[in-house]
Amino acid sequence: MVRRDFLRKTSLSGLGIAGLGSIGGFAGLGGLIARTASTETPTAGSTRWGLAILTTDFSRNPEIIKACHQAHNVPDIPDKKQKIKWIWEDNAQAAFSEGLPSRLAGELETRSFLLLCNHCANPACVRVCPTRATFKRSDGIVAMDYHRCIGCRFCMAACPYGARSFNFHNPAPYLPASHPAFPARMRGVVEKCAFCSERLPLGLAPYCVEAAKDAMIFGNLNDPDSEISHALHGRLSLTRRPELGTGPSVYYIL
Amino acid sequence: MYNVKAILTGLLVFMAIFTSPFWLNQLGVDYKRPALAMPVGEKECLAPTDYMRGEHMRLLNEWRDLALRQGERLYTDARGRTWEINLQNTCQGCHNDRAAFCDACHVSNSVSPYCWNCHLEAKGKS
Numbered sequence: 001m002v003r004r005d006f007l008r009k010t011s012l013s014g015l016g017i018a019g020l021g022s023i024g025g026f027a028g029l030g031g032l033i034a035r036t037a038s039t040e041t042p043t044a045g046s047t048r049w050g051l052a053i054l055t056t057d058f059s060r061n062p063e064i065i066k067a068c069h070q071a072h073n074v075p076d077i078p079d080k081k082q083k084i085k086w087i088w089e090d091n092a093q094a095a096f097s098e099g100l101p102s103r104l105a106g107e108l109e110t111r112s113f114l115l116l117c118n119h120c121a122n123p124a125c126v127r128v129c130p131t132r133a134t135f136k137r138s139d140g141i142v143a144m145d146y147h148r149c150i151g152c153r154f155c156m157a158a159c160p161y162g163a164r165s166f167n168f169h170n171p172a173p174y175l176p177a178s179h180p181a182f183p184a185r186m187r188g189v190v191e192k193c194a195f196c197s198e199r200l201p202l203g204l205a206p207y208c209v210e211a212a213k214d215a216m217i218f219g220n221l222n223d224p225d226s227e228i229s230h231a232l233h234g235r236l237s238l239t240r241r242p243e244l245g246t247g248p249s250v251y252y253i254l
Numbered sequence: 255m256y257n258v259k260a261i262l263t264g265l266l267v268f269m270a271i272f273t274s275p276f277w278l279n280q281l282g283v284d285y286k287r288p289a290l291a292m293p294v295g296e297k298e299c300l301a302p303t304d305y306m307r308g309e310h311m312r313l314l315n316e317w318r319d320l321a322l323r324q325g326e327r328l329y330t331d332a333r334g335r336t337w338e339i340n341l342q343n344t345c346q347g348c349h350n351d352r353a354a355f356c357d358a359c360h361v362s363n364s365v366s367p368y369c370w371n372c373h374l375e376a377k378g379k380s
Contacts, residue, residue: 073374137325145322146372183342186371201327 048140049119049195050221050249051209052231055111064114065089067211068193073184075167075174084165086193087116087208095252096240113252114208114216117142117163117193118240121247125155125164134190140221140249141195151188160244164192221249288362291354299348300331311367314341341369346376 068087069076075084095113123142125134133148134155156164170187182198185191195218196206204210209218219228232251239248255261299306301313320326321339329337338344349355352375360367 135323139325143322145318147318147322180374180376181343183373189372197325198321198327201325 046222048221048249050219050228050251052217052228052237052251052253053114054215054253055113061212064208064211067207070176071179071207072182073175073179075171076176077174082168084167084191087114089113090115096238108254116250118161118246118248118250119195121249122245124158124160124246128154128158130154141197143194143197144192146185146189149189151190153190155190160241160246164190166190288358290358291351293348296348300335300337342373350376352376
């Protein structure tokens with residue numbers, strides 16, 4: 001074999017091996033996506049906390065937002081661009097950016113929707129966090145360890161729901177009438193709703209659910225006999241941006 | 255040997271300066287453990303005082319990970335008593351005077367923990 005042939009053949013076979021490798025890599029990635037997406041389907045026995053909001057019963061109730069923000073020491077910052085929100089209200093267009101299913105619109109367009117962290121089955125924010133400050137708990141809650149947050153804001157870029165806020169300034173001067181039971185945050189930290197994970201072990205429902213009375217139902221989505229499963233069964237409900245495959249745990253019953 | 259005088263005085267001066275912290279320390283006062291304001295009405299913390307004095311920071315780190323990562327909010331101590339894992343409410347529930355308890359020791363040991371960047375101070379006496 002002449003030297004040129006030898007080189008040609010070895011480089012070609014090298015390319016072939018590299019090609020096979022990349023195909024294998026893609027197949028592996030596909031498997032990973034399929035696997036993570038499958039966590040959306042309920043598995044019996046395990047807990048996955050979820051929230052159902054009855055949008056018909058839900059009238060504008062500032063008490064719900066106030067209850068959450070006061071209890072969690074969420075600062076009230078007047079500057080709109082630097083606002084910090086764990087739970088907030090917006091219209092259908094903002095809530096479901098793809099718009100409502102056609103012909104469903106009408107009265108729905110004028111309804112107001114409560115928006116909060118969706119505690120996704122497949123959370124993009126958890127994937128991008130470089131310090132694992134945000135992580136998914138086994139009960140489905142996407143939680144934050146504020147001690148670890150370095151304020152890189154990758155999670156804010158990744159979250160398609162705008163559920164995360166950044167503390168551009170020291171929030172201390174903007175804190176509500178101080179609530180000593182829950183810590184505040186500091187400058188340079190991202191914060192968001194945690195489904196009141198500090199209240200659940202005590203057997204209490206989240207503050208928003210408590211304030212909303214019957215307009216919000218909190219419970220275990222994996223338990224077919226839970227109140228939330230009964231409420232969702234056989235009724236038309238929407239989740240925000242299902243096309244992204246994040247698998248939200250917050251349902252809007254129409 | 256050349257310049258013996260200069261070399262020897264230089265060496266002496268160097269040794270005097272180099273060992274000065276040691277000598278100066280002999281003149282200074284001894285470190286005194288600051289007097290801490292202990293909680294009124296409570297006799298024992300969840301572990302012996304010596305352990306708490308030396309290792310409370312480690313315990314707090316463990317508590318942080320238990321509460322936030324594992325979602326476990328209850329802690330049973332060696333004597334079988336149960337405590338809610340909560341710096342702001344459980345610890346500060348008894349140790350409610352930050353300046354006279356926490357800071358007194360932290361300041362004299364030149365440590366500045368970042369607990370109170372977020373955790374609110376107890377609303378006890380201040």
